[in-house]
Amino acid sequence: MTQSQGHTVKSFDDDLRQLRSLISEMGGLAQEQITAAIDALTRRDSEGAMKVVAQDKSIDALEAEVERFAVRIIALRAPMADDLREVIAALKISSVLERIGDYAKNIAKRTPVLAENSIIQPVSILPEMGRIVARMVRDVLDAFVNRDAELAVAVCQRDKQVDDFYNSLFRALLTYMMENPHHITASAHLLFIAKNLERVGDHATNVAEMVHYGVTGEHIGERPKADATPYVNITPGDTAEGA
Amino acid sequence: MTQSQGHTVKSFDDDLRQLRSLISEMGGLAQEQITAAIDALTRRDSEGAMKVVAQDKSIDALEAEVERFAVRIIALRAPMADDLREVIAALKISSVLERIGDYAKNIAKRTPVLAENSIIQPVSILPEMGRIVARMVRDVLDAFVNRDAELAVAVCQRDKQVDDFYNSLFRALLTYMMENPHHITASAHLLFIAKNLERVGDHATNVAEMVHYGVTGEHIGERPKADATPYVNITPGDTAEGA
Numbered sequence: 001m002t003q004s005q006g007h008t009v010k011s012f013d014d015d016l017r018q019l020r021s022l023i024s025e026m027g028g029l030a031q032e033q034i035t036a037a038i039d040a041l042t043r044r045d046s047e048g049a050m051k052v053v054a055q056d057k058s059i060d061a062l063e064a065e066v067e068r069f070a071v072r073i074i075a076l077r078a079p080m081a082d083d084l085r086e087v088i089a090a091l092k093i094s095s096v097l098e099r100i101g102d103y104a105k106n107i108a109k110r111t112p113v114l115a116e117n118s119i120i121q122p123v124s125i126l127p128e129m130g131r132i133v134a135r136m137v138r139d140v141l142d143a144f145v146n147r148d149a150e151l152a153v154a155v156c157q158r159d160k161q162v163d164d165f166y167n168s169l170f171r172a173l174l175t176y177m178m179e180n181p182h183h184i185t186a187s188a189h190l191l192f193i194a195k196n197l198e199r200v201g202d203h204a205t206n207v208a209e210m211v212h213y214g215v216t217g218e219h220i221g222e223r224p225k226a227d228a229t230p231y232v233n234i235t236p237g238d239t240a241e242g243a
Numbered sequence: 244m245t246q247s248q249g250h251t252v253k254s255f256d257d258d259l260r261q262l263r264s265l266i267s268e269m270g271g272l273a274q275e276q277i278t279a280a281i282d283a284l285t286r287r288d289s290e291g292a293m294k295v296v297a298q299d300k301s302i303d304a305l306e307a308e309v310e311r312f313a314v315r316i317i318a319l320r321a322p323m324a325d326d327l328r329e330v331i332a333a334l335k336i337s338s339v340l341e342r343i344g345d346y347a348k349n350i351a352k353r354t355p356v357l358a359e360n361s362i363i364q365p366v367s368i369l370p371e372m373g374r375i376v377a378r379m380v381r382d383v384l385d386a387f388v389n390r391d392a393e394l395a396v397a398v399c400q401r402d403k404q405v406d407d408f409y410n411s412l413f414r415a416l417l418t419y420m421m422e423n424p425h426h427i428t429a430s431a432h433l434l435f436i437a438k439n440l441e442r443v444g445d446h447a448t449n450v451a452e453m454v455h456y457g458v459t460g461e462h463i464g465e466r467p468k469a470d471a472t473p474y475v476n477i478t479p480g481d482t483a484e485g486a
Contacts, residue, residue: 067331070331071327071328071331074317074327075323075324075327078321080318081318084314084317084318085314088310088313088314088334091331091334091335092334092338095335095338113476116476117476170431173431174427174428174431177420177424177427177431178424178427181420181421181424181479182478182479184417184420184421184427184477184479185417185476185477185478188413188416188417188420188431188434191431191434191435192434192438195435233356233359233360233428234427234428235425235428236424236425236427
């Protein structure tokens with residue numbers, strides 16, 4: 001960390017520590033929300049889902065707090081170069097975490113409809129996919145707080161697995177729809193839920209790239225595109241296993 | 244605009260003007276990308292769609308430029324309070340525009356699959372929905388550049404219409420899927436496309452709220468939630484007209 005003009009290093013570092021701790025808190029909450037949303041979904045617990053929806057306000061409030069605090073740090077401390085970039089990175093990360101919270105809320109909002117419908121098999125894949133992305137969120141925040149470039153790389157690498165989950169869910173859900181029109185509504189909502197989880201993985205990966213760049217000054221090599229394979233045609237002849 | 248210490252008002256204003264003009268350029272591009280993506284989709288023009296995908300890099304590059312420039316303004320000019328908030332707002336808006344570009348790219352990526360499938364009727368609603376959201380993007384950028392709070396309010400109000408489009412498309416697409424399993428793949432992609440446009444409307448609305456707050460210091464009254472009605476059950480008995 002570079003030393004900035006016009007203030008002692010110690011107090012700027014204190015501010016930065018506090019900013020990081022706010023981001024950490026926000027990340028913890030975002031991760032909990034993803035886990036709680038998927039948990040409510042698999043237990044068909046509409047009440048639990050509504051708690052997730054209500055809890056989203058706390059993440060929004062934390063984002064506003066991060067912004068106010070970041071603006072105050074910049075205004076009072078006038079940080080230079082690297083320090084300033086770190087504050088700007090915190091701002092960007094907080095807006096990503098707010099979006100991750102929105103995805104959890106969106107998943108939770110779909111739970112009551114799914115609770116009304118018969119359980120369809122692909123639901124069983126979601127908890128594992130949810131666990132992976134929630135852990136990516138946790139790890140990328142640890143990477144940010146501890147300036148751990150290696151952990152950031154590890155998070156990026158896990159995104160491939162999330163994409164594989166998404167692609168296989170996309171195919172499975174479409175074939176379920178084809179087999180029985182009574183599965184269509186539930187499957188459509190599950191498609192969006194799977195997409196939401198896939199997006200959380202993407203966002204965690206974007207943050208990991210930011211963290212890596214912040215720590216090393218180098219970009220992580222181009223990662224393979226997130227959602228290439230599901231742009232395929234699936235026809236009613238395909239089966240859930242074959243697609 | 245408040246006067247900041249340590250620099251003449253004129254040169255900071257010049258910087259701000261240049262920052263706003265970058266944002267404007269980015270917004271114009273985002274709007275064009277939405278329009279071009281929907282245009283390629285309705286013409287079943289896979290080649291045109293691939294141009295939209297390629298063009299997304301220009302928006303990403305502009306976002307990086309906005310960030311570099313904003314960091315330089317903050318570091319060199321040390322803007323105070325209102326000026327600083329304006330620079331931070333520009334940063335946030337550029338990241339929203341980058342996301343809008345991503346939605347256009349995502350729509351474009353689905354075009355080749357849709358070009359392979361038979362045309363289904365709900366596609367005809369998309370151009371109008373696309374026009375509305377592209378215009379919201381243009382107008383909210385005008386509102387930002389001209390600090391026009393009234394136009395920001397008008398943009399927010401139009402979001403209701405986008406949500407109505409989305410809700411009726413969601414229902415129509417699900418009933419299309421139920422009527423004929425050969426419509427399922429195309430309908431699933433169209434569901435995501437409709438959702439993407441709905442999200443663009445949401446993002447434009449979020450920016451409008453930011454602009455309004457920046458100009459007036461007041462929040463626009465709580466807007467109705469974007470996506471409440473589609474969380475409904477649609478069963479195979481429903482028809483496209485009745486749902």
